[in-house]
Amino acid sequence: MTERNQADGASGADQPLIRLDGVNKWFGPLHVLRDINLSVNRGEVVVVIGPSGSGKSTLCRTINRLETINSGTITFDGRPLPAEGRALARLRSEVGMVFQSFNLFAHKTILENVTLGPIKVRKEKPESARQRALALLDRVGIANQADKYPAQLSGGQQQRAAIARALAMQPKAMLFDEPTSALDPEMVGEVLEVMTSLAAEGMTMVVVTHEMGFARHAANRVIFMADGQLVEDAPPAEFFTNPRSERAKDFLSKVLTH
Amino acid sequence: MDVFSDPRNLDATVSGFLWILKLTGASAVLALVLGVLLAAMRVSPIPVLRLFGAAWVNIFRNTPLTLIIFFCYFGLYSTLGLTLSEDLVRNIYWLGVVGLSTYTAAFVCEAVRSGINTVPPGQAEAARAIGLTFAQTLRIVVLPQAGRAVVAPLGSILIALCKNSTIVGTIGLMESSSVMKDLINSYGNAGILIFAVFAGVFALLLIPTGYFFGWLANRLAVRR
Numbered sequence: 001m002t003e004r005n006q007a008d009g010a011s012g013a014d015q016p017l018i019r020l021d022g023v024n025k026w027f028g029p030l031h032v033l034r035d036i037n038l039s040v041n042r043g044e045v046v047v048v049i050g051p052s053g054s055g056k057s058t059l060c061r062t063i064n065r066l067e068t069i070n071s072g073t074i075t076f077d078g079r080p081l082p083a084e085g086r087a088l089a090r091l092r093s094e095v096g097m098v099f100q101s102f103n104l105f106a107h108k109t110i111l112e113n114v115t116l117g118p119i120k121v122r123k124e125k126p127e128s129a130r131q132r133a134l135a136l137l138d139r140v141g142i143a144n145q146a147d148k149y150p151a152q153l154s155g156g157q158q159q160r161a162a163i164a165r166a167l168a169m170q171p172k173a174m175l176f177d178e179p180t181s182a183l184d185p186e187m188v189g190e191v192l193e194v195m196t197s198l199a200a201e202g203m204t205m206v207v208v209t210h211e212m213g214f215a216r217h218a219a220n221r222v223i224f225m226a227d228g229q230l231v232e233d234a235p236p237a238e239f240f241t242n243p244r245s246e247r248a249k250d251f252l253s254k255v256l257t258h
Numbered sequence: 259m260d261v262f263s264d265p266r267n268l269d270a271t272v273s274g275f276l277w278i279l280k281l282t283g284a285s286a287v288l289a290l291v292l293g294v295l296l297a298a299m300r301v302s303p304i305p306v307l308r309l310f311g312a313a314w315v316n317i318f319r320n321t322p323l324t325l326i327i328f329f330c331y332f333g334l335y336s337t338l339g340l341t342l343s344e345d346l347v348r349n350i351y352w353l354g355v356v357g358l359s360t361y362t363a364a365f366v367c368e369a370v371r372s373g374i375n376t377v378p379p380g381q382a383e384a385a386r387a388i389g390l391t392f393a394q395t396l397r398i399v400v401l402p403q404a405g406r407a408v409v410a411p412l413g414s415i416l417i418a419l420c421k422n423s424t425i426v427g428t429i430g431l432m433e434s435s436s437v438m439k440d441l442i443n444s445y446g447n448a449g450i451l452i453f454a455v456f457a458g459v460f461a462l463l464l465i466p467t468g469y470f471f472g473w474l475a476n477r478l479a480v481r482r
């Protein structure tokens with residue numbers, strides 16, 4: 001169904017970091033993921049695009065099992081996803097996730113948001129967690145907001161804090177579920193900048209987005225989804241200049257002409 | 259003959275209200291702990307716990323408190339022989355606390371559960387996504403926010419509990435309403451005065467409580 005372009009594993013390990021085999025999911029009668037096969041190698045940046053309702057967010061959320069699947073298998077770092085319980089919690093701690101609506105813990109300061117995982121999940125000492133958190137906040141450019149509450153920050157700042165929170169767990173991969181879709185236009189850039197620098201440092205990333213510019217310059221591969229199917233899988237230059245399917249041509253003609 | 263100029267009557271009145279405060283205090287703590295546990299059960303992924311929580315709420319929320327208090331005395335104590343203190347009065351007090359907290363916990367549970375529903379699902383998702391377990395997610399992320407959302411309704415439940423604690427008088431504790439009944443029996447022509455004094459003391463205790471919880475709710479509200 002799809003052509004796979006396997007980039008070489010960046011860190012030497014040959015097996016893909018994330019692998020989906022024959023994944024199907026239904027929401028009631030709605031078949032939202034149809035027989036998805038996908039693998040993401042270490043260090044690869046895969047951007048998932050497609051029309052609304054195509055299943056791209058659901059696909060992203062199945063990778064850390066925020067959505068369960070009905071059939072197929074998902075393996076992360078060589079192990080199949082655990083069903084529930086502590087093993088699943090451990091896996092999730094190794095996969096960073098950034099949400100469309102930021103989802104910073106509303107009753108905790110920005111600093112507490114970033115240190116919570118390291119302290120409670122990794123049992124890191126509070127002082128060392130704090131130092132690392134401040135460094136991460138500095139890196140995403142909001143060190144001076146550390147003691148504020150999420151509601152006091154702009155959307156762009158909140159999303160950068162959310163990225164810092166995910167990075168504090170030192171994840172093996174990062175999932176971005178439409179990270180800029182809820183932002184005012186002038187704040188999109190600051191979030192994409194952080195994501196671009198992460199990509200450049202070799203972080204394995206799966207990014208669901210409508211930002212075609214980001215897909216063009218930061219992605220190793222672009223996945224195009226429609227109606228729950230993985231329709232195309234190609235390097236960005238190839239996908240944007242020469243899409244093979246009618247669905248992708250149609251989609252691109254609508255998003256790129258404006 | 260002024261009812262409240264007789265020091266014995268005054269002592270009885272003060273002691274009656276002290277029992278009310280003691281009943282309210284102990285039952286409030288127990289009901290809060292139990293109610294939060296029940297709410298946690300009702301949202302847990304384990305069906306047996308959900309069933310237990312739902313059964314507790316449906317049984318005790320829909321049974322008149324008088325029946326529950328009677329059951330604590332005649333059922334738990336007289337029939338089943340449950341003695342919570344060697345001292346007769348203390349025993350009745352603790353039986354009353356058991357009944358009041360069992361009943362009130364059902365209301366606390368439902369208030370906390372509605373509070374949990376005010377916390378956006380994304381909060382729990384983000385908590386799970388950084389690797390927190392179900393219990394940690396509930397304890398560290400969801401319940402603190404849910405609790406802040408239900409401070410005002412919990413205040414109402416506390417006020418209701420305080421007034422409900424007069425029902426322990428029916429199993430023989432000389433709390434305020436039993437004292438009032440005795441005084442009215444002895445000083446028939448001062449009935450209205452006695453009634454007004456007792457109602458006034460309740461108002462004096464509870465009106466500030468209501469305002470305090472309103473203030474606390476504003477102060478603790480989670481900004482989104």
